[in-house]
Amino acid sequence: MISQDIQKVLIEETQINERCKELAAQIEADYQKRGQVPVIVGLLKGSVPFMAELIKRFTFPCEIDFMSVSSYDGTESIGDVRIDKDMDLSCKGREVLIVEDIVDTGRTLREVKKLLKRKGAADVKVVSLLDKPERRVVEIEADYIGFRVPDEFVVGYGLDYNQKYRNLPYIGVLKPEVYR
Template sequence: MIRMNNDIEKVLFSQEQLNSRMDEMAARLNEKYAGEEPIVIPVLNGAMIFASDMIKRLTFKLTIDPIKASSYAGTSSTGNVKITQDIKSDVQGRPVIFMEDIIDTGRTLQALTKVMAGRSAKSVEVIAMLDKPETRVVDFHADDYGFKAPNEFLVGYGLDYNGLYRNLPFVGVLKQRVYA
């Protein structure tokens, strides 16, 4: 039997660390959006695990409407952001909260926030599990993020390599031999 953990060089953020940080981020969101009804937009596929765990911590009324966008071909960004599955909700006059697994180049979230602003969202906020500022190619910053990530190939907790490893309960560094 081939085990996924054999492909992990080291665990960066444990399930306990992720849970603790999500509790803190959710507390801030619960205070900020009390009495409002934001649209929470998980960016698929990567953010589905993080968004699911975050949403369970939120105490205000909300609509969940995922979006699928991509700027990647294999392991590198193409620079062109395409919405491959749009949301169905009308964001006009409503706060929007994007939930993302990792902010890498910044292109995808920069493009998506512009789209929602153009659709007259009341506000647009980006919450990310991880922020990787070393790989940023545009001037974009999340409103909140769980952890600053090193410039390594990360998998687990929604992050993948060729669709695999998303189901690991932690964020780890993938051994180079796996993707080289």
């Protein structure tokens, strides 16, 4: 059982679902005010559960796409951001909403935003399930944040450790002995 590796639950599934409803309503209202519909781009793999929960609450017609970017080795951000899979859709002249699982150091998000702007995106906004500001090493903030979390190793609801624990329906703190 993977739950035995969890030290504590930080955010319950019901809290995540409720916050997704609130975020979706806020995002939709903001885009409607501007008369825009964004292309929604999930950053693989961690954003998938959050993105699925979020987009099912939008009433506007969604176009979705994915990018696969990496900057981690185990528990540490290595600082080198690699684009492993780029978007299939063009973002030229379009509003883009990046869906991220967590903003940690900020390196990955900064590089993805720069890339999309170089490709001609009209605007790039970010919604992140989690924000861990204590770990930030570059100046960047998400436009929409689900929850702020302490500087602990969190897993679940898409977040992983060595590709495991993504399927937990909540956000939990991994026991240190699991990753040491």
